[in-house]
Amino acid sequence: xxxxxxxxxxxxxxxxxxxxxxxxxxxxxxxxxxxxxxxxxxxxxxxxxxxxxxxxxxxxxxxxxxxxxxxxxxxxxxxxxxxxxxxxxxxxxxxxxxxxxxxxxxxxxxxxxxxxxxxxxxxxxxxxxxxxxxxxxxx
Amino acid sequence: xxxxxxxxxxxxxxxxxxxxxxxxxxxxxxxxxxxxxxxxxxxxxxxxxxxxxxxxxxxxxxxxxxxxxxxxxxxxxxxxxxxxxxxxxxxxxxxxxxxxxxxxxxxxxxxxxxxxxxxxxxxxxxxx
Numbered sequence: 001x002x003x004x005x006x007x008x009x010x011x012x013x014x015x016x017x018x019x020x021x022x023x024x025x026x027x028x029x030x031x032x033x034x035x036x037x038x039x040x041x042x043x044x045x046x047x048x049x050x051x052x053x054x055x056x057x058x059x060x061x062x063x064x065x066x067x068x069x070x071x072x073x074x075x076x077x078x079x080x081x082x083x084x085x086x087x088x089x090x091x092x093x094x095x096x097x098x099x100x101x102x103x104x105x106x107x108x109x110x111x112x113x114x115x116x117x118x119x120x121x122x123x124x125x126x127x128x129x130x131x132x133x134x135x136x137x138x139x
Numbered sequence: 140x141x142x143x144x145x146x147x148x149x150x151x152x153x154x155x156x157x158x159x160x161x162x163x164x165x166x167x168x169x170x171x172x173x174x175x176x177x178x179x180x181x182x183x184x185x186x187x188x189x190x191x192x193x194x195x196x197x198x199x200x201x202x203x204x205x206x207x208x209x210x211x212x213x214x215x216x217x218x219x220x221x222x223x224x225x226x227x228x229x230x231x232x233x234x235x236x237x238x239x240x241x242x243x244x245x246x247x248x249x250x251x252x253x254x255x256x257x258x259x260x261x262x263x264x265x266x267x
Binding site: 009010013014017020021024025028029031032035036039040043047051054067068071072075076077 | 148151152154155158159162166169170173174176177180181183184185187188257258259260261263
């Protein structure tokens with residue numbers, strides 16, 4: 001080992017460590033967003049189903065689903081406009097009717113420091129909730 | 140390799156290993172912080188949602204929101220403060236839960252991170 005080589009291994013280790021940290025932090029950020037989106041879509045689907053089941057008719061139910069899902073996503077810091085919210089229910093919303101709500105949200109995997117998310121491939125986080133109209137509800 | 144060089148390599152290895160360990164623990168702390176922040180956001184939302192049940196007063200709403208938040212976030216958050224507001228929104232009431240606290244230090248860096256979130260939920264004025 002010459003005097004020039006002394007300290008080189010240390011510098012290499014530090015550089016390698018710093019290079020490794022970049023993809024690890026990137027993966028962590030994406031995973032954190034996936035986690036947040038999973039919590040948000042679960043809440044949105046559950047609460048939208050709950051509110052739809054309490055609505056008097058399909059028009060009111062549609063309004064409830066849209067409003068509740070958007071609010072739940074916004075509470076988690078997500079843009080409701082990017083979400084894909086679908087729901088289905090039988091005509092009339094009779095007692096015991098089954099209401100199915102699907103919420104999907106794209107989590108972008110392309111992000112950069114100071115720039116944030118940019119368009120690119122996404123991971124779709126999906127959640128489904130099935131609610132039933134109260135069998136003893138007044139209709 | 141002389142005796143002096145042997146010692147130099149050892150010191151370099153130790154410094155590099157300590158640095159990499161600290162780096163790994165920092166990454167672990169970042170992961171736990173991100174997780175904690177998500178849990179706090181979700182628990183504030185759950186609190187707001189729980190507070191919208193029919194027949195709840197604002198005090199009950201605050202107690203429910205606080206209990207829900209505390210049980211969901213556990214020891215992740217210190218100095219938890221919660222504020223529940225009710226604002227009219229047409230025929231409905233908008234329940235707003237403001238939650239602030241400090242994410243506990245769980246990793247090698249002994250600093251706590253302030254977190255402040257707000258969640259809202261609609262209390263339907265009239266069930267059709």
